[in-house]
Amino acid sequence: MRTHVVRPGELGEPELRRWRGLQEADPALGNPFLSPEFTLGVARFREDVRVGVVEDSSGIVAFFPHERRPGGVGHPVGFGLTDLQGIVADPGLDLPARELLRACRLGVWDFDHLVAGQRMFAPHHQVVRAEPIIDLGMGFAAWEAEARMLAPKTHKTIRYKERKLGREIGEVSYEFACADSGELTRLMSWKSAQYRRTGRTDRFTRPWIVGLLRHFHETGFGVLGVLRAGDRTVSVHLGLRAGASMAGWFPAYDTDLSRYSPGMVGHLALARGCAENDVTEIWMGRGGKEFKEWLKSREVPIAEGRVARATPGAAWHWLRHVPLNRLRDAALDDPRLYSCADRVLKGYARVRRRAA
Structure with a gap:
């Protein structure tokens, strides 16, 4: 077995067909973040x-997409933007993770949304969580009936607010695949405002994103x-699609209409739109x-951790990242700490806006 490392643009059509074939052979790999289109897209903007x-x-049995930073530090492609990571491989592949890193000349590779079922990385998991999925395989009506049964009051409230939105603002409509770049600009503007409002880093200050x-x-x-009410845009969502799988990515809504729960109404509209356009599953991301x-129908386990070899770069990476990650994990796993951290970030954002 041998491994060679290439730039994504050096892959030819036979290699890309093989990549997609490996995805199709394993349902756990069908997520758009693991598709060659995602890696090729990021490579257009990152060297x-x-x-x-x-x-x-x-022949080819696996593709391992990654970012290579100085010192042999590796990350998943689009690290910080991707909700699923891993190696796209034949299920029978028997290759130790450290051997893979050695062949790729990496000292460390960290992950936070890894497909947990991949055996080669299992010894390196530090935390295992779950990513929720909306299953539309039986159609929208069947999924909605299940969601209504699980939370009848919530479902009734959202549908009531959707009707109220239609009465008070304008007839509600949904465009599944809008080509208007102005709506994408609107999404990024709304999302930037949300980041500032909640004290998070604004991703859209980075031109490459x-x-x-x-x-x-x-x-x-x-x-x-x-999602529109009359001529007014209410909410916008950019997802990634690979075949019958959709990965939820960037949602945003008009906060002036928050009394109508536009985000939740938009999620229901997205589910209906996906079902009507041959999408059978929506990956919602960890959170x-x-x-x-x-909304979820089922879950897929995902893992956080790191694979490291005995290199100076790996040791420096541990010092910079691992202690902080463990503090963050503690907050994510404890609802009280999560709520407290969220309040602190929002308070910081308010102070920063007043000082600006």
């Missing part, structure tokens, strides 16, 4: 994206859903949002 191509006597979203939208890999408990 540090590489792919480890693993071969045996039968803005360019990436525009690229995915223009190529159709990014699907821009728009502590209560609404996901109501």
